[in-house]
Amino acid sequence: NAGVMQNPRHLVRRRGQEARLRCSPMKGHSHVYWYRQLPEEGLKFMVYLQKENIIDESGMPKERFSAEFPKEGPSILRIQQVVRGDSAAYFCASSPASGVYNEQFFGPGTRLTVL
Amino acid sequence: AQSVAQPEDQVNVAEGNPLTVKCTYSVSGNPYLFWYVQYPNRGLQFLLKYITGDNLVKGSYGFEAEFNKSQTSFHLKKPSALVSDSALYFCAVRDQTGANNLFFGTGTRLTVIP
Numbered sequence: 001n002a003g004v005m006q007n008p009r010h011l012v013r014r015r016g017q018e019a020r021l022r023c024s025p026m027k028g029h030s031h032v033y034w035y036r037q038l039p040e041e042g043l044k045f046m047v048y049l050q051k052e053n054i055i056d057e058s059g060m061p062k063e064r065f066s067a068e069f070p071k072e073g074p075s076i077l078r079i080q081q082v083v084r085g086d087s088a089a090y091f092c093a094s095s096p097a098s099g100v101y102n103e104q105f106f107g108p109g110t111r112l113t114v115l
Numbered sequence: 116a117q118s119v120a121q122p123e124d125q126v127n128v129a130e131g132n133p134l135t136v137k138c139t140y141s142v143s144g145n146p147y148l149f150w151y152v153q154y155p156n157r158g159l160q161f162l163l164k165y166i167t168g169d170n171l172v173k174g175s176y177g178f179e180a181e182f183n184k185s186q187t188s189f190h191l192k193k194p195s196a197l198v199s200d201s202a203l204y205f206c207a208v209r210d211q212t213g214a215n216n217l218f219f220g221t222g223t224r225l226t227v228i229p
Contacts, residue, residue, distance in 0.1 A: 004158070033216060042119075042205055043159070045216035056215065091158055095215075101166050103149060104217060106158035 002027065004094050004107035005074075012113045019079040019086070021110045025094030032075045033104055034067060037089040049075060082114045117142045119208050121220035128196045129228050136191040136223045138206030147209040148189040149217060150180055152202045159205065165189060176200070196227045 005024040013019050025032050030051055035043040045059040049069035060067065064082075069075040079086055089111045093104035118141045128134045140146055147166055151159040163174025170182045180191045191204060203224050207217040 006158075031215070035219075040221075042219035042221045043217075045218070048215050059216070093159075101147065101164075103161045103164055105161065106151070108156075108158040111156075 004029075004092055004105055006090075006092050006107035006110050008110060009108060010111050010113070012115060013082045014115050015083055016081050019082050019112055021077040021079075021090050021092075021112070022074040023077070023092030023094075023107060024074045025092075026096075026105055029094035029096050029105070031095045031097065032069050033093040033095075034075075034077050035091045035093065037091060037109070039088075043091060046077075079112075082112070084114045087112055087114045117208050117210050117218040119206050119218055119220040121204075121206055121223045123223050124221075125224050125226070127226045127228060130198055131195050134193050134196040134200070134225065134227070136204050136206075136225060138189045138191065138220060139187050140189060140206070140208045141187065142208055142210035144210055146187075146189075148180075148182065149207040149209075150174065150178070150189075150191050151205045151207060153205065153222070154202050162191070162204075196225075198227045198229050201225055201227045 007022050032049045034046040037043045047060050047067045048056040064080045066078045089109045091109045092107045095102045095104050120139045149164045150162040153159050162178050163172050165172045165182045173179045178193050182189050203222045205222050206220040
Protein backbone atom coordinates (compact mmCIF):
# COMPACT_ATOMS: atom_id res chain seq x y z
CA ASN A 1 0.00 0.00 0.00
CA ALA A 2 1.71 3.13 -1.20
CA GLY A 3 1.95 5.99 1.24
CA VAL A 4 0.97 9.59 0.68
CA MET A 5 2.59 10.84 -2.49
CA GLN A 6 3.54 14.41 -3.22
CA ASN A 7 5.05 15.95 -6.31
CA PRO A 8 7.17 17.62 -7.17
CA ARG A 9 9.57 17.06 -4.30
CA HIS A 10 11.39 20.27 -5.09
CA LEU A 11 9.97 23.29 -6.90
CA VAL A 12 11.77 26.49 -7.80
CA ARG A 13 9.79 29.53 -8.87
CA ARG A 14 10.60 33.15 -9.52
CA ARG A 15 8.64 35.87 -7.78
CA GLY A 16 5.28 36.40 -9.45
CA GLN A 17 4.99 32.89 -10.90
CA GLU A 18 2.47 30.28 -9.88
CA ALA A 19 3.24 27.15 -7.87
CA ARG A 20 1.12 24.00 -8.04
CA LEU A 21 1.70 21.29 -5.47
CA ARG A 22 0.05 17.91 -5.82
CA CYS A 23 -0.89 15.32 -3.24
CA SER A 24 -2.25 11.82 -3.69
CA PRO A 25 -3.57 10.41 -0.41
CA MET A 26 -3.08 6.86 0.74
CA LYS A 27 -5.38 4.33 -0.83
CA GLY A 28 -8.71 4.35 0.92
CA HIS A 29 -8.18 7.77 2.48
CA SER A 30 -10.66 10.47 1.61
CA HIS A 31 -9.45 13.23 3.94
CA VAL A 32 -6.54 15.47 3.03
CA TYR A 33 -4.73 18.11 5.05
CA TRP A 34 -2.10 20.62 3.97
CA TYR A 35 0.54 21.98 6.33
CA ARG A 36 3.38 24.45 5.85
CA GLN A 37 6.73 24.21 7.60
CA LEU A 38 8.94 27.26 7.66
CA PRO A 39 12.65 26.79 8.41
CA GLU A 40 13.30 25.85 12.04
CA GLU A 41 9.57 25.87 12.84
CA GLY A 42 6.88 23.32 13.39
CA LEU A 43 4.14 22.53 10.94
CA LYS A 44 1.26 24.96 10.65
CA PHE A 45 -2.16 23.80 9.47
CA MET A 46 -3.44 25.37 6.28
CA VAL A 47 -6.49 23.55 4.98
CA TYR A 48 -8.55 20.37 5.37
CA LEU A 49 -10.43 18.89 2.44
CA GLN A 50 -12.62 15.98 1.59
CA LYS A 51 -13.49 15.00 -1.95
CA GLU A 52 -14.91 18.08 -3.70
CA ASN A 53 -15.26 19.97 -0.41
CA ILE A 54 -13.16 22.36 1.63
CA ILE A 55 -14.00 21.59 5.24
CA ASP A 56 -11.67 23.95 7.09
CA GLU A 57 -9.44 26.60 5.52
CA SER A 58 -8.82 28.60 8.67
CA GLY A 59 -5.05 28.35 8.23
CA MET A 60 -4.91 29.50 4.63
CA PRO A 61 -3.64 32.99 3.82
CA LYS A 62 -6.52 35.09 2.55
CA GLU A 63 -4.93 35.90 -0.78
CA ARG A 64 -3.04 33.99 -3.45
CA PHE A 65 -3.53 30.54 -1.87
CA SER A 66 -6.19 28.03 -2.87
CA ALA A 67 -6.73 24.31 -2.56
CA GLU A 68 -8.93 21.71 -4.15
CA PHE A 69 -9.53 17.98 -3.95
CA PRO A 70 -11.51 16.97 -7.01
CA LYS A 71 -13.59 13.86 -7.40
CA GLU A 72 -10.88 12.36 -9.56
CA GLY A 73 -7.18 13.00 -9.20
CA PRO A 74 -4.90 14.44 -6.57
CA SER A 75 -5.42 17.33 -4.22
CA ILE A 76 -3.82 20.55 -5.47
CA LEU A 77 -2.43 23.42 -3.43
CA ARG A 78 -2.05 26.44 -5.66
CA ILE A 79 -0.05 29.53 -4.85
CA GLN A 80 -0.42 32.45 -7.24
CA GLN A 81 2.12 35.24 -7.66
CA VAL A 82 4.60 33.66 -5.28
CA VAL A 83 6.78 35.81 -3.04
CA ARG A 84 10.01 34.95 -1.22
CA GLY A 85 8.10 34.47 2.03
CA ASP A 86 6.28 31.52 0.46
CA SER A 87 9.53 29.53 0.47
CA ALA A 88 8.86 26.60 2.77
CA ALA A 89 8.21 22.88 2.89
CA TYR A 90 4.58 22.02 2.20
CA PHE A 91 3.34 18.74 3.58
CA CYS A 92 0.20 16.87 2.74
CA ALA A 93 -1.35 14.36 5.10
CA SER A 94 -4.28 12.00 4.75
CA SER A 95 -6.53 9.99 7.02
CA PRO A 96 -9.19 7.38 6.37
CA ALA A 97 -11.88 9.27 8.23
CA SER A 98 -12.47 12.36 10.25
CA GLY A 99 -12.46 12.37 14.01
CA VAL A 100 -10.04 13.27 16.71
CA TYR A 101 -8.80 9.71 17.20
CA ASN A 102 -7.27 9.26 13.79
CA GLU A 103 -3.61 9.89 13.18
CA GLN A 104 -2.64 11.52 9.95
CA PHE A 105 -0.17 10.00 7.52
CA PHE A 106 2.24 12.44 5.95
CA GLY A 107 3.81 12.64 2.54
CA PRO A 108 7.49 13.49 1.94
CA GLY A 109 6.71 17.14 1.29
CA THR A 110 7.34 19.63 -1.50
CA ARG A 111 10.12 22.10 -0.88
CA LEU A 112 9.27 25.36 -2.59
CA THR A 113 12.03 27.88 -3.21
CA VAL A 114 11.10 31.31 -4.51
CA LEU A 115 13.95 33.20 -6.13
CA ALA B 116 -7.21 27.46 21.86
CA GLN B 117 -4.82 24.57 21.54
CA SER B 118 -1.09 24.94 21.93
CA VAL B 119 1.92 22.72 22.33
CA ALA B 120 5.29 23.57 23.84
CA GLN B 121 8.52 21.69 23.32
CA PRO B 122 10.88 23.52 25.67
CA GLU B 123 14.10 22.07 24.30
CA ASP B 124 15.26 22.86 20.78
CA GLN B 125 18.07 20.31 21.06
CA VAL B 126 18.62 17.17 23.13
CA ASN B 127 21.90 15.26 23.10
CA VAL B 128 22.22 11.80 24.59
CA ALA B 129 24.85 9.09 24.49
CA GLU B 130 24.05 5.87 22.68
CA GLY B 131 22.61 3.31 25.07
CA ASN B 132 21.39 5.89 27.57
CA PRO B 133 17.73 6.61 28.18
CA LEU B 134 16.27 9.58 26.35
CA THR B 135 13.42 11.97 27.09
CA VAL B 136 11.93 14.57 24.77
CA LYS B 137 9.59 16.93 26.58
CA CYS B 138 6.16 18.17 25.55
CA THR B 139 3.51 20.17 27.37
CA TYR B 140 0.13 21.13 26.01
CA SER B 141 -2.86 23.38 26.53
CA VAL B 142 -6.34 22.46 25.29
CA SER B 143 -9.98 22.84 26.20
CA GLY B 144 -11.29 19.58 27.54
CA ASN B 145 -9.58 16.25 26.98
CA PRO B 146 -6.47 16.24 24.81
CA TYR B 147 -5.60 13.87 22.02
CA LEU B 148 -1.82 13.75 21.80
CA PHE B 149 0.56 12.54 19.11
CA TRP B 150 4.28 12.16 18.53
CA TYR B 151 5.85 12.27 15.08
CA VAL B 152 9.45 11.92 13.93
CA GLN B 153 11.00 13.64 10.92
CA TYR B 154 14.19 12.46 9.27
CA PRO B 155 16.14 14.83 6.99
CA ASN B 156 14.26 15.71 3.80
CA ARG B 157 11.46 13.34 4.70
CA GLY B 158 7.87 13.67 5.81
CA LEU B 159 6.66 13.05 9.32
CA GLN B 160 6.28 9.50 10.55
CA PHE B 161 3.73 8.65 13.19
CA LEU B 162 5.22 7.21 16.41
CA LEU B 163 2.37 6.97 18.90
CA LYS B 164 -0.78 8.58 20.23
CA TYR B 165 -2.72 9.01 23.44
CA ILE B 166 -6.49 9.03 23.18
CA THR B 167 -7.73 7.59 26.46
CA GLY B 168 -6.94 4.80 28.88
CA ASP B 169 -3.51 3.81 30.16
CA ASN B 170 -1.28 6.81 30.72
CA LEU B 171 1.76 4.97 29.34
CA VAL B 172 1.53 4.59 25.59
CA LYS B 173 3.86 2.35 23.61
CA GLY B 174 4.70 3.11 20.00
CA SER B 175 7.01 2.35 17.13
CA TYR B 176 10.77 1.71 17.33
CA GLY B 177 10.72 1.15 21.10
CA PHE B 178 9.41 4.61 21.94
CA GLU B 179 6.84 5.27 24.63
CA ALA B 180 5.21 8.34 26.07
CA GLU B 181 3.62 9.10 29.40
CA PHE B 182 0.49 11.21 29.64
CA ASN B 183 0.35 13.29 32.83
CA LYS B 184 -2.90 15.19 33.15
CA SER B 185 -1.96 17.19 36.26
CA GLN B 186 1.24 18.44 34.63
CA THR B 187 -0.34 18.68 31.16
CA SER B 188 2.64 16.83 29.76
CA PHE B 189 3.24 14.06 27.24
CA HIS B 190 6.97 13.35 27.30
CA LEU B 191 8.49 10.94 24.79
CA LYS B 192 10.87 8.33 26.19
CA LYS B 193 13.07 5.44 25.16
CA PRO B 194 15.04 3.25 27.57
CA SER B 195 18.13 2.91 25.36
CA ALA B 196 18.92 5.38 22.57
CA LEU B 197 20.27 4.36 19.18
CA VAL B 198 22.31 6.52 16.82
CA SER B 199 19.56 5.95 14.24
CA ASP B 200 17.09 7.72 16.57
CA SER B 201 18.78 11.01 15.71
CA ALA B 202 16.05 13.09 14.07
CA LEU B 203 13.56 15.91 14.64
CA TYR B 204 10.67 15.05 16.93
CA PHE B 205 7.31 16.81 16.97
CA CYS B 206 4.57 16.69 19.55
CA ALA B 207 1.04 17.49 18.35
CA VAL B 208 -2.39 17.89 19.94
CA ARG B 209 -6.06 18.00 19.07
CA ASP B 210 -8.93 18.82 21.39
CA GLN B 211 -12.55 17.79 21.63
CA THR B 212 -13.94 20.63 19.58
CA GLY B 213 -13.83 18.39 16.56
CA ALA B 214 -11.15 20.28 14.75
CA ASN B 215 -9.42 17.83 12.51
CA ASN B 216 -6.14 19.58 12.19
CA LEU B 217 -3.18 18.95 14.44
CA PHE B 218 -1.39 21.67 16.38
CA PHE B 219 2.33 21.04 16.37
CA GLY B 220 5.13 22.06 18.66
CA THR B 221 8.24 23.64 17.20
CA GLY B 222 10.17 20.40 17.33
CA THR B 223 13.13 19.01 19.26
CA ARG B 224 16.26 17.89 17.48
CA LEU B 225 17.58 14.70 19.08
CA THR B 226 21.20 13.78 18.55
CA VAL B 227 22.42 10.42 19.80
CA ILE B 228 26.18 10.40 20.21
CA PRO B 229 27.99 7.12 19.46
